[in-house]
Amino acid sequence: MKKTAIIPLRKDSKGILGKNKKKMLGRPLFSWVLTEAVFSHLDEVYVFTDDIEIIDYINKEYHWTTKVKALLRSAENATDTASTESAMVEFAAQINYDFDVLCLLQATSPLTTASDINAVLAKIENEKYDSALTVVNTHRFSWNADGTPQNYDVFNRPRRQDFEGLLIENGAVYATTKAAFVNSKNRVSAKIGLVQMPENTLVEIDSMTDWKIAEELLASRLKKSKKHQRIGYLVLDVDGVFTNGQVFFSAEGELAKAFDMRDGMGLEILRQHQVEVVVITSENSPLVAQRMKKLQIEHTFLGVKDKYAFLQHFTQTRNISFGALAYIGDDVNDWANICAVGWSFTPANATEIIKQHADCVLTKPSAEGAIREACEWIMKYNERY
Structure with missing residues (x-):
């Protein structure tokens, strides 16, 4: 089963100028999820972008792996109004639908790990779902605009440990079979599986405040993973x-x-x-x-x-x-x-x-x-x- 990923990138960004190339912990933002994808169970990873500078960077920096490729994205599918699905359809056509599973990875989710990607792929490969996506379980209480609660009883407020919480998309990883994608032209469809990621991965990078939070979370995760042994x-x-x-x-x-x-x-x-x-x-x-x-x-x-x-x-x-x-x-x-x-x-x-x-x-x-x-x-x- 050939597992192919697309990381769609646009040259322009309104919220944070040049966001995809801006350095987080000293590395371009997109490189965090790209590196995790390289060391996941994916067979190939395409960076799909209208930015020639990023394409040149990919070709130069990832020469040590045959898994990473860069493709030029059309200007029509790189506008503010273009949908991610339209870019996915264009990409699939460019590679002649040469995949069994198509995985969508978002550069704005730098906390994504290879394990998260593998877990989503396993939903399709091992559990026979048609598509899958990552979510977080948040223990926040949500409300309707008319002042009515959505997910709890205000007169019987549950304790956090007794509250099932709410599953929310974190926009990190999506995957779909070729058949489901051809039929729906959507990132997920038919029988959909869910993979939970930690709650802190819900952060979305739309402002410099978000950026600083994500950067601190990344640094903290790397430091917590340190293991001391003989230095070789x-x-x-x-x-x-x-x-x-x-x-x-x-x-x-x-x-x-x-x-x-x-x-x-x-x-x-x-x-x-x-x-x-x-x-x-x-x-x-x-x-x-x-x-x-x-x-x-x-x-x-x-x-x-x-x-x-x-x-x-x-x-x-x-x-x-x-x-x-x-x-x-x-x-x-x-x-x-x-x-x-x-x-x-x-x-x-x-x-x-x-x-x-x-x-x-x-x-x-x-x-x-x-x-x-x-x-x-x-x-x-x-x-x-």
Whole structure:
């Protein structure tokens, strides 16, 4: 059974300008649900958008998986008045209805997990529903406009623990069989199954207040998932970690970056203690490539913008958990990894937002011994294992 997902994105957004590309925890909003989809039971995931910049980003950043594709969405189906269903119909026609199950994922639901997606797919595959969607069970009392209660008796107000609550769509995940979709042209139809998600996933991102709430919920979830174990890998950013963030340019381009020799020695000693070193940087710098070759760091990945998705890929291919990772970063593009890994560090001169979320703020600034300090901390920490 071929399971195909569509993530419809529009270039324009009225509530929050450029919402889909705006960075949440240092990553474009749409990348949160996209990454979860990659590591779910879906067979392929299409980002369907009228934004060429997003299509270019997808083609560049997700080269490590064959599951992700990008398709151009027509202007007519990307207006404020165009329905999601019209985009789904256009998409299905573009791929010649080459699917058995069509899954609709919403970028504005960044709290969606691979498990949520799998649970919706299982309703169709295993329980033989024609379609399914995610809901939350809210224990709120609802009212009609005429002042009459909808879901409880005002003279017999139930306690929360005795109240069944109300099931509400959270707009995160929908799935339908091909037959049901062809017949109804709707995201759900015929026999419909429900999958419950946590109540906090009901948040809708229509304002900057909503955005901040969702961002805090994401950061909190990543931190609560942390597991402490022996550190087997130290993952590092480059600019602002190996270097002080300064770059010297000439008319010919990048001329020089300053590295601390003590950091290089610290990494060499760390490797002797069976901790592998990984470098992931958003810059595609020949200078960095040369320095990492000199340091004999085999796992060097340049030009990676979505570090969180790539690190998930890295850990899966090596069958290790995020708990086995330590991470050193200094700016917002490291934010998600800082929250997610077993132990996170940041130099003394890092940005304030990263200092607020890192497990350990180092006493040394970048390019002045920060990496060496982290290496010594890790070696002492690993002694207990």
